[in-house]
Amino acid sequence: MNRLYASGLIPQTHQLPETPSFPEKQYSIVDFGAIGDGLTMNTEAVNRAIETCFSEGGGTVNIPPGIWLTGPIQLKSGINLHAQQGALVLFSRNFDDYPLIPTSYEGIRTVRCMSNIYGENLTDVAITGKGIFDGSGDAWRPVKRMKMTENQWKALTSSGWTDPSNLMWWPTERAIRGASTAKRLIAEGVLQTDAFEEARDFLRPTLLQLDRCRRVLLDGPTFQNSPSWCLHPWLCEHVTIRNVSVKNPWYSQNGDGLDLDSCRYVEVSDSQFDVGDDAICIKSGKDADGRELGVPCEDISIRGCVVYHGHGGFVIGSEMSGGVRNVSISDCLFIGTDTGLRFKSARGRGGIVEKIRIRNIRMTDIPKDAITFSMFYSHGGTDQPAAQKVTEKTPAFRDFLIEHIQCTSAHQAIGMKGLPEMPIENIRFEHIDINAKKGISLENVRDVHFTDVSVTPVQGPLFSLQACSGIRIERTKRPGTGQLYMEAGGAGTSDIEIRGIAGEAYEVNCALETDASQIRIYPEEDRGSNDEA
Template sequence: MTGPWPRRRFLEVSGAVVGGGLLASALGGPALADPDPWRTADRIRRRVRAPRFPHHRFRVTDFGAKGDGTTDCTRAFDAAIKACARRGGGHVVVPPGRYLTGPIRLRSHVDLHVEEGATIAFSTDPAKYPPVYTRWQGIECYNYSPFIYAYEARNIAITGKGTLDGQASKTAWWPWSGSANYGWKPGDPQQGPDWTLLQQWADQGVPVADRVLGAGHYLRPNMIQPYRCVNVLVEGVTIVNSPMWEIHPVLSRTVLVRDVTVDSHGPNNDGCDPESCTDVVITGSTFDTGDDCIAIKAGRNADGRRVNVPSRNILVEDCELRDGHGGVTIGSEMTGGVSSVFARNLRMTSPNLNSCLRLKTNSMRGGYIHDVHMKDVEVGQLAVAAIQIDFYYDEGPGHPYNPSVSEIHVENLHVGTTKYVLDMRGYPDAPIKDVTLAHCRFDKATDTDIVENVQGLVFTDVTVNGSPVGAHA
């Protein structure tokens, strides 16, 4: 598939291997191309601005919507959005009340404004969600429509102090995960066979137009998905009870997620997953999730190589990250490559938060993760490791597409309690390269670190359990 985003070749890493032991490292460290890479982060923040809209206002109640929680408002939302688009754009206003609806399709120059006291409650009937062109865990297909969806739109927004309720639970959507923890019982339908089928289609090169799922299949829809969009804003709203990934911009540019609250603890309930996107800012938001809080992605395996579009220029700042597998995560769907990721001024703490910075990949993903910068992060408690880089995730090694991971830089990180400071495992023939920690303090680490096949691991002014770690530990 082609588009306005440039294709990138994969970068392979080779060289001698250094690994093993507590806080192991290679002699010497990397030299940064820019003495202050945070200037790049500031440029990203300046570039990514909220879209502006005409002053036209269209109340969904004027198109037949009723905030009684039982009336199906799908047609009313669609009519209000179409009327707004015909006027050249503006605000589609959802006043206080609870509005039951099926999928909402945003159009260019339209802001869906959910007022304080308003809740959009999405139907739990799969038949309400006809298939659309989407990505499911990094593979393109036609599947149930995301609850709020846009395709090739410009200047779109979801704003306000209201709530988006996916109404997922142990009796709706979540059981399809196949997990008894989320309501699945033996004999119930579940996603496993459809997920296997979709991966086979991608590996076999089946055209996307023929990868049709939806009705009669069991791959859960996303909550919000702008697909191939430009100038996207999600601001102020609270998101609860999502079927799976909450905010999932795909192949989009200039995306701003600001002052959002995500509180959803179902399976695969990632908070925000920019995938194959350029210029993304996630700021002032709170994520309390059943999976990774923020997960940066770029396609998966064979389909990721076919599309081959990276994620780059991503800034995460001033956020609070609570429950979740990882705070700031890259992967595992990262085949198109990820670069220029910046995270600063973050607060994290939870016994259910596994790691602060988590990179997960394998030799089926291929691709690269380069130029990741994190600073000024305060962490109370972690369940596993402050920094995880795992080449053994999912399919693991033994396949022909070794990933390349390098230039990972962390400064001013304070962690209260963690099991490991570092849990990093590269491959002997594809080591992790150039990881630096500077001015970091880890008050209590209970276990010996795991560091395998790493080159250029450097510490400057780092203390663990009250003891300083040398410049080249």
Template sequence: MKNSKLNLLALLTVLYFCSSVAFGQERDMEYYIKNAPFKMGTIAAPQFADRTFNIKDFGAVGDGQTLNTGAIAKAIAACSAAGGGTVLIPAGLWLTGPIELKSNINLHADHGALILFSADHSLYSVMNGRGKPQLYGEKLENVAITGDGIYDGAGDTWRPLKKTKAAPTLWNDLVKSGGVLSKDGAMWWPTQQGMEGEAYLKTLKGKKDLTEADYAPAKDFLRPIMVIVANSKNVLIDGPTFKNSPNFAFNPKGCTNLIIRNVKIENEYYAQNGDAIDLSTCKNAIVYHCTVHAGDDGICMKSSGSKDKGTAALENVIIAENIVYHAHGGFVVGSNTDGGMNNIWVTNNTFVNTDVGIRIKSSRGRGGLVHNVFIDHIYMHDILNEAILFSTYYEDAGPEGDKGPVAVDDKTPRFEDFHISNVYCNNAKVAVSIVGLPEMPVSKIDLTDVTISATKAFSALEAADITLKNVKIISPDKTVYTLNNSRNINIVNAGFDGAATVFIAADGPKTSGITVTATNVSKVQNAVKLGPGVPKSAVIIK
């Protein structure tokens, strides 16, 4: 009997483990690298020499009052001169100016270490017309930022605040604390220089051979990104918390073999441009097991600048097992996609209270080809706007003001070959919105096994070659699918709320090739509602 119980317990344990794996739990980073739906390049953590350089040995004092910029720089320089190793920031309160990384160095902040970037803006410089980051490295190999330490960017001394984003108490407290208000009273700035910086920069347009001194009067406007590692190979970011950033929190640029794991981003919901993790033109990268609170986009893919012919600037990226709160988007593409993107896998992520869940955005002049994107096992709750959004009018007037198609060029947004499955959302404003351009529809999108409850159901404008299989939309909306200038839309086994009076409302001269199969629409008052000039053959219900 005892052996039988043990065998049963063992069997239950195995079954539990197998079921956990099946639903995306208990999977390590290596699992995702191995099982990506495309061939990944090499991703491996960098290795470092077994040497440790404690910043205290170079004069650093962890009292929160002593400025440790020089001591930290000396520790990094000594470690680099010795051939690399670990620069240790132990528990303590460490006030510092900017920190510059070097190759073959692991900057490790122990649990209990709180690194405060100074609120003295004179310590920070301008680089290439932008604020130089607070924690920075460029053209490096084998570099890491690790440990459970917390980095605070003093962002509240840099960032403006829009009145529309602030609770009344917060707004009143900031206005009373000092700073300046814009003429219309809609924006609060910590400093006069910050408010006037944009106007000053306009006076520099067209001028050549500009120096840092030329940009200095706009320094407070050119808020630094908190952490950038640029044009580097073999990069590991494991464990730290980045909070209160002046601008974006963490923005790797042009990195190859990049691991971001166990990172926490803590930015207030009202933090202007407070993006959490922005990957720009990176290749062979994984963002794994991170937790994000952001004032702007949560985990965002960007690509811009020159690219090799036929090669995407951002390629082979995995986004797995992350949680995003209070962001403009949970997973985001864009807005700048002109470098192209290829092979992105977004899997087993949770988005809570974000403005948009899956947010794919660009616009004319910023676009490029974004394709082979795989999104699965996404869990969302209380999404303020769209659960799934494709938009090609980011920051433009929108389709209502569009005067018609324009010539297609290499900066026309192209979203195609997106594979979205096993997505579940409870409570969004809009289930799905797809908005393409007259000259370039959003195309080749398939949604499979998707369930969303939302106030508004599904709409598509300028979309083509869309397949929806086992998509259930729970909504009080009277129309389930609103399709305008959309063609080759295949709907299979659709689920919808019984209150709907129209299943498909189709309009626009381009609308054609819409088929519905394995779906019972017999109880819908108007299964199909056609706009003027749309032939009956445009929509076929089998």
């Protein structure tokens, strides 16, 4: 029996999130003086409508068709903010409209500009309807030259500022200076908002930030053009996200789609993402801040989503210091994401990622890895340092079941790079079908099983192993004529078993330091006496 099922390590049935309910009372922002002409600033009118609805026991605040210019919208408990089809909520491009507040971003407690839509310590809150919320992110975001054509770069740099290297454009000079100021203040542990004032232009808001909220519903709207991350629930419970569209330019700096951060009981379904960074991402704090908070992201279900552009279609990390567990993603389609399934961390993070089930994922046109694990994210994934002492700062990834994956084209099928002191372990790949230029690369992994895996690399071996143990390979498709089946290196490589079709030859090359007797090949007729119970 599969160890994951036998030991109960795959995610169990998820508790469905509780959904909010609202009184039937209706309020229109028009009744509070809002004007949808795209010119009138409606911050006071919108927030007065929300405050009145809240003070009278809650209900629905309607945004009718129109172009509604506004500063930050501050949500309240018991409020359903309903943007009707034809409504465009366009957020102010004036940085001074966004007060500085203490919050969490990129896994640490810090100070940022208030998000376009913000709420904290709320119960029963929703954003619904077919309207559009536009964060005016192009007014805030820096842009890397490498992501522009020469003509685009020339047009962009006709205004704003570039850094001394001329490799990054910034909207204001204060934004450039603010980067170093904010970095210094964060390193010093400063959380007083007034200390960050001179860095305001750098402290880009998220489009939606919900802190410590319970029973949250996002159903229907389009969220687009965020100054940094788009949707960021932090320390929230009972979150339902469905039928939403999340859009950012492909070049948008930190243009993540959805970042679920130390949340519990979440269901994401039937939504679309087309963004500039990671699309659907699971996080739980960074380094000491994340470990001290110690709140995992757990009991998460994601299904029926489509991702177009993004650095990763589904991502865990790299900020995962509080842990991630009991997550499932199924029946999703990734079209042209840089990587498909992306799992990343680094020394210093700590935290455990475990009990992850991924099934029925289809991908096409993936320019990097279809599936990637890297424990060297902050080092660019290329360092090969010696083993270090295992401490609370050592991250661990284990107990994944990845099954029924199809990818029509990728640069590499699967890449896994663990830490020598903490190998990635107990990962099952079943029913995998990937067309890729390169095959499967494993380094510092333990107890990884491949069953019914079809990968046909254009170049290199099907499997490349370095310092791996407990690898089980059964019923894999052979590479083309003249190609290696496996290349194995590292003195620690041991306990490798290959089982396949009787009569087929498997060409395996071993480095001098690798004990070739540790690689065992069994024809099909010998399976019964060698299979694990």
